[in-house]
Amino acid sequence: MYLHGGAKMNDTLTITLRNDYLFKRMLGAEENKVCLQDLLECILDIPAGVIRDIELLDKELSKDTVTDKTGILDVKLRLKNGTTIDIEIQNSWSAEFISRTLFYWSKMYVEGFKEGESYTSLDKCITINLISQGFNLDSDIHSAYSILEQKTHKVLTDLLEIHFLNLSEAQKIEVQKAPIEKQQKLINWLRFIATDDKEERAMIAATSPILQMLNKKVDVLTLSPVERKLYESRMKLKSDIATISEVQFKSGRERGIAEGSHQNALETARRMKHANCELSFIAKMTGVSEKEIETLN
Secondary structure, eight states: OOOTTSEEHHHHOOOOTTSHHHHHHHHTSGGGHHHHHHHHHHHSOSOHHHHHSEEEESOOOOHHHHHOTTOOOOEEEEETTSOEEEEEEEEEOOTTHHHHHHHHHHHHHHTTOOTTSOGGGOOOEEEEEEEEEOOOSOSOSEEEEEEEOTTTOOEEEEEEEEEEEEHHHHTTSOOOOSSOOHHHHHHHHHHHHHOOOHHHHHHHHTTOHHHHHHHHHHHHOEEOHHHHHHHHHHHHHHHHHHHHHHHIIIIIIIIIITTTOHHHHHHHHHHHHHTTOOHHHHHHHHOOOHHHHHTOO
C-alpha cells in the first residue's frame, strides 16, 4: 500500500499496530478484510462461515476524527447475521474505561432502532477492547463478559458481549510456530499487534500466512507528511486521555465529586483545561458547565 509523495514508515519511524490510526488503517480496510476475519476467528466463538461475510462500517479516516482529543478510531463491522462488532485499541487502562465501554456499547445497541419497532429486532452487539498497559481486572490474556444470573451463572441473553484482550500478558508468552491451536494463534496475533520491533514482528508473522501478508503491507506502507503527523499525534493523544481520565477519577470522585464537592470538581476541570482538553469533554467528565470552565485560569 503506497501513498505517493510520502516516506516509508519503517525508514525513520518506529511503528506499531497499537497505534489506533494504523490499526484502523490496516484492519479497517476492505483489501485487508481477510486479516480482520482471521483475528475475529481467534477471539470469538462464532462459526468461521459467519465471520467471513463481514460488512465494514465507518471506514473513513477523517482528519477531524484523528486530531480530536476525544475521537475514537475504532474498527466497526457487521456480520451477515446482523451482529455488530466494535474493536478498539487502548494504550493505557484507565479507571473510567468500564463505564465508557458500556456507554459506547449501549449506543451501538440502539443505533438504527426506530420508534414503534419490536424490541426483538435489536441485534447482538460485541465490543472488543485491546489494552496495551495497566489492565487490572484480572491477569487473563482474554476476558469475556456477558449478563449472567448471579447464583446459577445462567446467561440471561447473548445480545451483550464485551471482550478485553491484555496485550501485556500476551507478550509474556513465547511465540509458537507449529502446531498452533486457537489460543496460541490469538497470542501470536496479540504479540504481532503489540510489538514495535520490526524483526520481532517478522518473526511472529512467519507463524501464519495471514500475518505474513499483513506484515508485508505494513512494511511497504507509505505515509504523507500529514498522515505521519497524525500517526505520531495519536500515540500522544491516547496517552494524554488516559492520564486525564485517571486524574478526573482520583481527584474528582475520590476527593469530593461523588460527595457533591463543587470545589473539587472545579479543581479537576482546571487541570483538564490546562491539559488542553476540549470544554465539552471537561464538562462531561466533571459536571462543571462549559461557561464556568471558561472562567477558570
